[in-house]
Amino acid sequence: MIGDSMRMVKLGLKSLMLHKLRSCLTTAGILFGVASVIAMLAVGEGASAETLKQYRDMGVTNVLLRSQKPEETQSSSSSSMMSTLSYGLFYQEADRIQNLLPQATVVRVREFLRPVMRGENWGQSMILGTEVNFLEVTNMKVHEGRWLTDLDLQRQANVCVLGERLSRMLFPLENPIGKTILVGIEDRFEVIGVLDYQGRAASPNGTTLDQCAFIPMSSSRRRFGDTVRNPLINRWEQVELHEIKVKLPSTEEVEGAAAVLEAMLARDEVHRSKKDTEVTVPLELLRKAEATERMFNLVLAVIASISLLVGGIGIMNVMLATVTERTREIGIRRALGAKKKHIVQQFLVEAGVLSALGGLVGVGLGVLVPYFIEHYFKQPTDIQAPHVVLAFGISAVVGVVFGLYPAWRAANMDPVEALRHE
Amino acid sequence: MSQPADRPIIAEFVDVHRHYVMGKNVVKALNGVSMQVKKGDYLAIMGRSGSGKSTMLNILGALDRPTTGEYRVGGRDVSGLDDNALSDVRGREIGFIFQSFNLIPQLTVLENLEVPLFYQGRVGKESRAKAEYLAERVGLGKRLEHRPLELSGGQQQRVAIARALMNDPLFLLADEATGNLDSNTEQEILNLFDDLRPDGVTIVVVTHNPKVAERADHTLWLKDGQVEKLVDNRLAGTAHGGHP
Numbered sequence: 332m333i334g335d336s337m338r339m340v341k342l343g344l345k346s347l348m349l350h351k352l353r354s355c356l357t358t359a360g361i362l363f364g365v366a367s368v369i370a371m372l373a374v375g376e377g378a379s380a381e382t383l384k385q386y387r388d389m390g391v392t393n394v395l396l397r398s399q400k401p402e403e404t405q406s407s408s409s410s411s412m413m414s415t416l417s418y419g420l421f422y423q424e425a426d427r428i429q430n431l432l433p434q435a436t437v438v439r440v441r442e443f444l445r446p447v448m449r450g451e452n453w454g455q456s457m458i459l460g461t462e463v464n465f466l467e468v469t470n471m472k473v474h475e476g477r478w479l480t481d482l483d484l485q486r487q488a489n490v491c492v493l494g495e496r497l498s499r500m501l502f503p504l505e506n507p508i509g510k511t512i513l514v515g516i517e518d519r520f521e522v523i524g525v526l527d528y529q530g531r532a533a534s535p536n537g538t539t540l541d542q543c544a545f546i547p548m549s550s551s552r553r554r555f556g557d558t559v560r561n562p563l564i565n566r567w568e569q570v571e572l573h574e575i576k577v578k579l580p581s582t583e584e585v586e587g588a589a590a591v592l593e594a595m596l597a598r599d600e601v602h603r604s605k606k607d608t609e610v611t612v613p614l615e616l617l618r619k620a621e622a623t624e625r626m627f628n629l630v631l632a633v634i635a636s637i638s639l640l641v642g643g644i645g646i647m648n649v650m651l652a653t654v655t656e657r658t659r660e661i662g663i664r665r666a667l668g669a670k671k672k673h674i675v676q677q678f679l680v681e682a683g684v685l686s687a688l689g690g691l692v693g694v695g696l697g698v699l700v701p702y703f704i705e706h707y708f709k710q711p712t713d714i715q716a717p718h719v720v721l722a723f724g725i726s727a728v729v730g731v732v733f734g735l736y737p738a739w740r741a742a743n744m745d746p747v748e749a750l751r752h753e
Numbered sequence: 754m755s756q757p758a759d760r761p762i763i764a765e766f767v768d769v770h771r772h773y774v775m776g777k778n779v780v781k782a783l784n785g786v787s788m789q790v791k792k793g794d795y796l797a798i799m800g801r802s803g804s805g806k807s808t809m810l811n812i813l814g815a816l817d818r819p820t821t822g823e824y825r826v827g828g829r830d831v832s833g834l835d836d837n838a839l840s841d842v843r844g845r846e847i848g849f850i851f852q853s854f855n856l857i858p859q860l861t862v863l864e865n866l867e868v869p870l871f872y873q874g875r876v877g878k879e880s881r882a883k884a885e886y887l888a889e890r891v892g893l894g895k896r897l898e899h900r901p902l903e904l905s906g907g908q909q910q911r912v913a914i915a916r917a918l919m920n921d922p923l924f925l926l927a928d929e930a931t932g933n934l935d936s937n938t939e940q941e942i943l944n945l946f947d948d949l950r951p952d953g954v955t956i957v958v959v960t961h962n963p964k965v966a967e968r969a970d971h972t973l974w975l976k977d978g979q980v981e982k983l984v985d986n987r988l989a990g991t992a993h994g995g996h997p
């Protein structure tokens with residue numbers, strides 16, 4: 332049985348070799364179809380995987396309220412450059428949110444840039460002033476030492492927890508726990524803990540959590556105040572909180588909570604007029620991205636179907652020509668005892684081999700293209716084994732489906748007529 | 754050479770008609786033919802163009818069915834069989850030899866020889882041994898891996914004869930088997946037929962060439978779709994009309 336199948340495939344190959352160029356050209360239709368499907372899926376998957384991860388990293392049960400600099404109106408920009416720009420979320424608003432959503436975990440975040448130094452090692456770092464719940468809300472783990480405690484906040488203690496990268500930069504050789512670092516020009520903080528590597532963003536500006544230092548909210552207010560000079564626009568900005576993170580117990584509650592928060596901000600006269608706050612719902616973004624991905628995949632599936640259809644028609648065309656050319660051979664085989672099913676098998680195998688060869692080379696090309704895209708365009712790509720198997724499988728099926736009619740025609744020739752052909 | 758009188762009948766026409774309907778006309782290509790082929794026979798079928806030779810060959814070869822009448826192969830009436838069953842009759846009982854050799858060009862000699870057995874699901878070590886034996890038998894033992902186009906016409910027809918013998922058929926059915934060959938090669942092929950006969954091979958040749966026909970034991974003459982006469986070629990010059 333296996334021997335017979337091998338024989339049929341071998342025969343198919345031999346017959347295809349009768350017209351090498353024609354077979355190659357026909358194969359090309361399937362080849363490019365399969366290759367483009369695999370490559371497009373890999374690129375799409377790579378791009379969306381990145382986006383989806385970003386949103387997941389924000390926390391799917393979280394709602395994020397961020398302060399944003401209001402758009403400058405004509406009058407405000409013409410006013411003195413030296414005046415302080417005041418905007419954003421207020422410290423008290425976190426308490427109000429907690430009252431509105433008692434089931435939620437609410438955590439305040441202040442962000443500012445400061446040089447940090449330890450001996451010879453120093454760098455500009457993002458300092459996050461925050462609260463105890465931050466660890467839980469961002470789902471991080473302490474690698475060594477401990478996280479901030481309520482006592483640290485009450486005492487406005489000069490303690491800090493370092494992100495993994497920052498820790499390695501400041502303490503390439505020593506154990507950082509218990510050591511002191513200099514933040515800004517004069518403030519010394521004791522390192523009480525180091526976090527696990529996170530590999531995700533801390534804020535929309537792209538800084539990762541691993542590059543941050545975390546200090547008690549209260550210490551941050553006391554040491555650094557609420558007014559910060561924004562070096563980009565050379566202007567003082569007063570922002571009490573940069574972000575309030577609200578973690579809900581489950582994803583089902585996210586939508587309702589987001590609505591409550593939006594309504595709260597909309598009711599607020601100041602925020603409404605300044606447009607200085609923004610609500611981000613990672614779950615919503617994630618769902619939108621997933622919907623986009625599904626749409627992308629659907630479009631891709633349509634393109635793939637069309638290209639494989641075109642390839643299939645090419646195969647059908649060539650198989651019809653082959654059947655006509657080899658009418659004599661069909662007659663001989665019938666005279667030598669071939670049944671209709673044998674003839675059908677023979678031409679189906681031939682069509683299948685033709686398109687499977689195209690599929691095989693197409694898989695090779697489809698795997699190479701994303702590799703080059705990743706290498707030369709620094710675009711993440713993701714080749715998934717099921718996609719490759721699927722694309723190859725479809726190519727083989729296309730051959731068989733589009734080979735059916737020509738094979739049927741071949742099998743139903745009258746043997747006498749077929750033998751008389753030419 | 755003398756044959757035992759009680760040789761079995763291996764192919765038999767019983768009042769076979771084959772009518773072609775062409776619009777309003779009916780062409781009676783065969784119009785009541787009865788005849789027998791016994792084991793070991795060497796029969797030539799002759800007749801003018803249009804006398805029904807090809808039609809008879811098609812039915813003898815189980816490529817076509819009689820309109821009415823019986824065609825018995827090995828004692829079994831096959832005239833009512835469906836396409837599948839007829840394919841089996843061709844594959845098991847009949848060895849075809851064609852005018853234009855009809856080897857499959859993309860296959861080697863060995864592979865061509867194995868084709869009939871492939872459709873019987875009998876390809877394997879034995880089929881290879883048999884192909885080697887028969888290739889040797891027709892004088893082409895060294896050519897098994899050659900393609901047909903690398904062989905001369907005479908050699909190709911030898912391969913075709915070997916292929917016709919692969920399934921141990923009840924009889925060989927040759928359609929103008931030497932029509933594409935020069936007269937020397939024609940003689941070689943006819944000599945090969947003679948060589949095969951002591952093995953018990955039965956041969957039916959359809960031809961319009963008297964030189965070919967006279968090498969057979971009998972010649973069956975067709976005229977207008979009917980048997981005109983059956984001539985015993987071994988009784989030189991003496992013709993016997995009518996049915997055997």
Ligand SMILES: Nc1ncnc2c1ncn2[C@@H]1O[C@H](COP(=O)(O)OP(=O)(O)O)[C@@H](O)[C@H]1O
Pocket residue numbers: 773774775780781782800801802803804805806807808809
């Ligand atoms: N397929 C066919 N359709 C119609 N008429 C046919 C067909 N085949 C043969 N005939 C007719 O049957 C008669 C016998 O033809 P054929 O058997 O080919 O004779 P031969 O081979 O002796 O020349 C002829 O009159 C021919 O025209």
Ligand SMILES: [Mg+2]
Pocket residue numbers: 803806807808
């Ligand atoms: Mg004829």
